[in-house]
Amino acid sequence: MKEDFLKNWDTQLKKGLLPLFVLQALRNKECYGYELIQELKSAAGIDISEGTIYPLLIRLMKEELLHYKWVEQPSGIPRKYYSISQEGKKCLTEMKKSLETTHSKIRKL
Amino acid sequence: MKEDFLKNWDTQLKKGLLPLFVLQALRNKECYGYELIQELKSAAGIDISEGTIYPLLIRLMKEELLHYKWVEQPSGIPRKYYSISQEGKKCLTEMKKSLETTHSKIRKL
DNA sequence: TTTAATACCTTGTATAACGATGTATTATTT
């Protein structure tokens, strides 16, 4: 019953929540993109595709909510490690506050 | 600080939440579009513009989550009253469940 | 030797909020 609708709804919901997920995850520990996908999946069951995470990280960088550094590996491809900035922490706090407000709005209906 | 970012974030968040807001509001009582805007504003402080609500109602109609009927007024423009369908109620239940799951995912991070 | 996993990335498509704009009716204000 309306599985397409619900699937699409989930996708739309992510458009708001993913930046919060990423900032929150990076508040706990530095991660590189590929790792973030696995981290969010294993820690919270959140599925993000590569086509989503890399552009998202670039956006958050442009907003200066994240910093990054390349880290060479003894073998294999270098990793781009992201960490949250002061600005990012402030934003995360605001976002959580806003989400809580939104949640209370739902309860009012 | 990063007000543009936060404003845009709120907008993106709405993309998932508005269908739920509308279905929930219509579960309580039949409304016409223009009334829904005022209803959501006064009941829960949710701002929706006309350019958002009318296409949204049309989408929910196409999914058969809503029914509507024109109601002539003693004076003025006829109103298009929307009510939630059985299918809509089921969807709303699923959406709330899904949102609760999502909320618990956030807490896990 | 081929497949899979790791690790980065871009492009095209679909979806949806929003401001602007349009139409029409009625009420209020000047």
Add this chain to the structure above:
DNA sequence: AAATAATACATCGTTATACAAGGTATTAAA
């Protein structure tokens, strides 16, 4: 009487973003 605002419907162009698909490169496993 005329102009403005409020009611009530709607569409269109812009912008943002998730995702599938595809691309590049390295290393490990089958």
